[in-house]
Amino acid sequence: MIILLGPQRLAPIVGEVAREHGIHGRAAVVTAGWQEREAEDEELFAALGLPGVNLQLYHRWEEVARTDPTLFAAHRERQDQLRALEELYDKRLAHVMAAARELLEAEEPVELLQAERASAMDAVRALDDHHLRRVADIHAAFEDRVRPFEHPALLRHRAEIAEVLVGADVLVIAGGHVGVLLNRLRLFGIADHLPGKHVIAWSAGAMACCERIALFHDSPPQGAGNAEVFEHGLGLVPGVVALPHASRRLRLGEPVRVSLMAQRLAPDWPTTFDVRDVVVIGDDGRLVTVRGARRLRADGTVTPLADAVGLRPGGEA
Amino acid sequence: MSRALRVLLAGGRPRKAQIDAFLEAHEFPLVEGNHVTFIWRGQAEAVRLRHFVYALQTEVNFQRVAGTDLWHCGLDLPRGSRIEYKIDVVRGGKHHWIRDPLNSRMATDPFGANSVCACDGYVVPDWTVPDAEARAGTLEEHWLEPTPFGEARKVTVYLPARFRQSRRYPLLVVHDGGDYMRFAALQTVLDNLIHRGEVQPLIVALSHPGDRLVEYPDDPRHTSFVAETLLPFMEARYPLWPDAAARVLMGASFGGVASLSVAWRYPGVFGGLLLQSGSFAFTDIGQHQRGPAFDPVVRFVNAFRENPGKPATRAYLSCGQYESLIYENRSMVPFLQGIGIETKFSESRDGHNWENWRDRLQEGLSWLFPGPLWMLYE
Numbered sequence: 001m002i003i004l005l006g007p008q009r010l011a012p013i014v015g016e017v018a019r020e021h022g023i024h025g026r027a028a029v030v031t032a033g034w035q036e037r038e039a040e041d042e043e044l045f046a047a048l049g050l051p052g053v054n055l056q057l058y059h060r061w062e063e064v065a066r067t068d069p070t071l072f073a074a075h076r077e078r079q080d081q082l083r084a085l086e087e088l089y090d091k092r093l094a095h096v097m098a099a100a101r102e103l104l105e106a107e108e109p110v111e112l113l114q115a116e117r118a119s120a121m122d123a124v125r126a127l128d129d130h131h132l133r134r135v136a137d138i139h140a141a142f143e144d145r146v147r148p149f150e151h152p153a154l155l156r157h158r159a160e161i162a163e164v165l166v167g168a169d170v171l172v173i174a175g176g177h178v179g180v181l182l183n184r185l186r187l188f189g190i191a192d193h194l195p196g197k198h199v200i201a202w203s204a205g206a207m208a209c210c211e212r213i214a215l216f217h218d219s220p221p222q223g224a225g226n227a228e229v230f231e232h233g234l235g236l237v238p239g240v241v242a243l244p245h246a247s248r249r250l251r252l253g254e255p256v257r258v259s260l261m262a263q264r265l266a267p268d269w270p271t272t273f274d275v276r277d278v279v280v281i282g283d284d285g286r287l288v289t290v291r292g293a294r295r296l297r298a299d300g301t302v303t304p305l306a307d308a309v310g311l312r313p314g315g316e317a
Numbered sequence: 318m319s320r321a322l323r324v325l326l327a328g329g330r331p332r333k334a335q336i337d338a339f340l341e342a343h344e345f346p347l348v349e350g351n352h353v354t355f356i357w358r359g360q361a362e363a364v365r366l367r368h369f370v371y372a373l374q375t376e377v378n379f380q381r382v383a384g385t386d387l388w389h390c391g392l393d394l395p396r397g398s399r400i401e402y403k404i405d406v407v408r409g410g411k412h413h414w415i416r417d418p419l420n421s422r423m424a425t426d427p428f429g430a431n432s433v434c435a436c437d438g439y440v441v442p443d444w445t446v447p448d449a450e451a452r453a454g455t456l457e458e459h460w461l462e463p464t465p466f467g468e469a470r471k472v473t474v475y476l477p478a479r480f481r482q483s484r485r486y487p488l489l490v491v492h493d494g495g496d497y498m499r500f501a502a503l504q505t506v507l508d509n510l511i512h513r514g515e516v517q518p519l520i521v522a523l524s525h526p527g528d529r530l531v532e533y534p535d536d537p538r539h540t541s542f543v544a545e546t547l548l549p550f551m552e553a554r555y556p557l558w559p560d561a562a563a564r565v566l567m568g569a570s571f572g573g574v575a576s577l578s579v580a581w582r583y584p585g586v587f588g589g590l591l592l593q594s595g596s597f598a599f600t601d602i603g604q605h606q607r608g609p610a611f612d613p614v615v616r617f618v619n620a621f622r623e624n625p626g627k628p629a630t631r632a633y634l635s636c637g638q639y640e641s642l643i644y645e646n647r648s649m650v651p652f653l654q655g656i657g658i659e660t661k662f663s664e665s666r667d668g669h670n671w672e673n674w675r676d677r678l679q680e681g682l683s684w685l686f687p688g689p690l691w692m693l694y695e
Contacts, residue, residue, distance in 0.1 A: 007694075007695060010449070033695075037479060175694050176694070177693055178692055204693075204694040207694060215691045215692065217690060220515070220683075221515050221683035221690075222680075222683055222684055228691070
């Protein structure tokens with residue numbers, strides 16, 4: 001069972017949701033998204049109400065970086081490449097998004113618009129797909145060239161983590177910096193140990209569980225506010241793209257923006273996760289419980305995801 | 318004249334009870350589209366609006382509704398305008414500048430408080446008011462001595478929430494730091510913008526001037542104080558990034574002049590400038606007309622324009638369209654760009670006041686200190 005939640009800091013419900021769904025036993029906790037504050041997990045464990053251990057992925061990588069400068073340098077070089085690639089993607093994205101938005105807002109000529117809008121959206125999706133492929137290529141090249149998982153400094157931590165996860169019943173992934181979080185989840189091979197375990201994740205943690213991660217903010221202080229596809233996530237929740245803090249970060253009352261996001265991320269369902277929202281996905285990939293979470297639709301509306309309980313997310317349903 | 322007032326006056330001279338009901342039923346001033354109607358009630362020889370909008374006639378006479386104690390005057394203001402004003406009530410030949418008793422909205426500054434008229438389209442930014450979600454930073458006070466002024470000077474230091482000695486932070490030096498905190502909600506703004514990831518966590522040194530009109534326009538004691546006393550103190554005491562790109566000078570009005578003059582006299586030390594309604598008066602020929610306080614300002618800005626060098630690499634400037642300084646600030650933009658400074662400029666329909674400067678902080682700070690907004694989902 002996988003449980004995705006909205007932000008937990010001010011009104012945590014993680015403990016009550018876990019109990020409600022019969023999750024007990026030991027927890028392995030990931031707070032790497034909190035970066036230097038990773039170890040400040042007292043409130044999290046108090047809210048969770050389960051015994052467990054913090055995997056300390058952020059701290060572990062700092063230690064690897066200190067003891068294996070070669071791996072650290074190669075890792076940093078890859079991160080620099082990814083940043084440079086993202087800047088190029090941004091430049092291209094600005095143009096295709098402006099075109100798609102303009103056509104969505106246009107009213108005539110009616111008989112021609114539909115095909116042009118579809119083509120403009122295809123261009124956005126093609127660029128997003130291209131970017132994800134390029135990101136994946138950079139990761140693959142890094143792994144081929146550096147073979148990070150053969151470095152003893154990293155191997156030792158991966159082995160320790162594997163041992164901890166054997167004894168864990170549930171993996172809990174908190175939010176924070178989604179890039180750092182995803183990076184550490186990958187470096188330490190967390191996804192390899194998840195079959196048979198429950199996962200509870202929120203905010204950036206929920207984003208990382210999805211197949212695709214979208215970064216978004218409709219009203220940033222700088223720039224046009226074009227959402228970006230960032231990377232592939234762990235792929236634990238097919239068909240959903242998690243949008244935490246959606247009510248604050250998105251202009252959900254603007255149909256053009258909602259429609260753009262929905263069409264762009266189709267066939268996945270962009271799904272809002274605000275405070276106290278809950279989405280529970282069963283082992284068969286079907287939605288078991290939904291509270292609060294909503295889905296952005298291609299027609300510009302935002303509708304309760306609860307309407308899809310019993311279905312597998314994704315596609316047109 | 319506003320529709321509401323026309324309705325009141327449509328039946329001829331309104332009775333006292335009708336005026337009472339009119340005042341009870343509306344918020345003042347009356348804003349209808351681009352037109353604002355100010356109302357005052359009482360006995361006076363004359364009543365005038367003092368609105369501090371540079372481009373308009375500085376005083377506008379109220380008209381008395383014949384046979385009543387109700388006065389009104391109108392002003393056309395573009396959408397999104399925000400102005401500060403007082404009402405000048407003349408009684409017995411004496412002028413009494415008062416805040417609008419019918420309007421509870423006001424803004425404070427070092428000289429007192431003004432009434433505020435916000436037109437359609439102006440909204441107080443949500444990041445300027447306390448947010449329960451935002452963690453609060455902390456303040457520390459230090460007295461620095463010796464200083465080039467021959468006396469100890471106080472500096473207040475803002476540390477971001479969850480400050481850690483093991484991290485490194487960029488530095489913002491704020492002129493008139495106390496005023497920014499009191500009148501422009503700077504601490505709330507910093508807490509909110511850092512919490513939201515719009516601005517990276519930073520350390521702020523808030524300076525407190527002696528006589529700012531003397532010290533700010535390129536007084537070598539002040540420039541030396543900032544670069545050779547304050548900066549070394551901050552670097553010794555706090556974990557700061559050791560390069561110019563991570564140091565920004567900020568100030569409003571004469572504080573903008575002070576920021577530029579520090580950067581000009583110490584090129585390569587400060588990478589960024591955040592200059593709000595800078596008093597950048599200059600002359601191409603002849604004398605300026607701004608009074609003796611501006612003499613050292615004009616000397617400095619003229620010298621800077623003559624020999625600018627490259628005092629910083631990035632500059633954010635803002636200015637209100639209703640300030641006399643708008644022209645100088647506009648002219649500064651191509652000048653700074655021409656000497657290779659990446660420059661961003663923002664205009665607002667507002668005047669030379671602290672809430673205007675407050676409202677531009679998000680844009681300026683997020684440009685100079687971009688935070689991890691796009692990556693942060695807590």
